[in-house]
Amino acid sequence: MKIEKYSYSKLDSFNTCPLKYKFIYIDQIRKKDESIQAFLGKIIHSCLEWIYIQKLDNKVSYFSLDQITNKFKEYWDERWHSKIRFYQFRHPKKLSHFIKQKKNDYFTLGIKTLVNYYSKYGPNFNQDVFRLEEKVEFQIKGFNFISIIDRIDNDGSGNIKIIDYKTGKKNLTEKKMLKNLQMGIYSIAANSTFPEINRDNITLTLFYTMNNKEVSIKASEFDSKNLKNQIIKNISEIKTCEETSSFDPKESNLCNWCYYWNECNAKTKDNPSLYLD
Ligand code: SF4
Structure with missing residues (x-):
């Protein structure tokens, strides 16, 4: 079963x-349909993952900006498909020009994002990267959960940082992060993956790639009892709909x-x- x-x-x-x-x-x-924003977000994720895989697995310690922007172009061309969409309230008069422009705008935005990232962390990218695209399986009050965490940093002194890349423009505040379900679930995932690490030493970070901005909170700031109750309530709402097919x-x-x-x-x-x- x-x-x-x-x-x-x-x-x-x-x-x-x-x-x-x-x-x-x-x-x-x-x-297969997806927005151009979602498509771009996945390509940026893949480029950042590629950088740190080169570091971790192939021991590469220096990257040129060209290498990274070329990787972006390679992924963009390889993965572009016919179901990428753009929401536009009023349809433009010169449709083919508009489409070309939008494609170009988002491609340029991707390159700019990586140039900004490179200017802050390149050419060596010496963060304490420990795991990438980490699949974490855990339980919440008997229910099985799975999370894929973009990046986990470990400074070797008992401090863990769980990083989720965000490619959208809108930044959450710390206060809003504490009410954010995704971060709450990540805090539980982190506790179950690193049971030996004190929750005060686990940081949850949203990294906004467009402006290199980090917003962070500690896992210990979550009221885990309330959070788990909220999640169980959510699951029971889903189960009710499933049982009644409504x-x-x-x-x-x-x-x-x-x-x-x-x-x-x-x-x-x-x-x-x-x-x-
Ligand atoms: S109502 Fe729900 S299913 Fe229908 S278009 Fe909106 S989000 Fe999609």
Whole structure:
């Protein structure tokens, strides 16, 4: 029997819209469609991962800026596909010009992001990187969870830093991070991965790649009892919907970045965003 696993994405998907959750996790309708912002975010993640893999596995200690921007171009070209979309309230008059421009804007934004990162951490990238894309499995009150953590740093003196790269523009404050479900789940994942490390010595960091800004809190700042209760309540809401096969649409601004409009009974047409190919 397949073991049911929860993750932040799964809970977030349900909280954003139960019907979208059903399409993804119950009906397993997989779509290749993604926004240009999501596409760019994945490429930036891969470039940063590539740098630290070269350091950890191949003992490379120096990188030129060209090497990194070339890697970005390589990933961009290799992974570009026909289902990349851009949400635009009013469709532009000169469509082909607009599409070319948007593609160019996001490509340039990616290069700029990496140039900024290089100017702060290059050419040696001497952070205390310990693990990359770490798959962590743990339990919360008997429910199985899985998290993929972008980067874990370990300074060798008993201090662990859990890093999640964010490629969006909007930065969370420390106060908001303490209410953030993803960070809460990461704090539990970190405790279970490093049980010997005091929670005061585990830092959770959101790293905003566009401006090299870090926002951090300590794992010990979470009220873990409340957090676990909140997560269990969330799971029980999901289970109720699953048992009754009742998943209501929850319309919001986020529908513009949902690509299940054809399947959704709250929508009468396809998502109006533009394909950029
Ligand atoms: S279009 Fe909106 S309401 Fe419909 S499934 Fe997607 S997020 Fe939910």
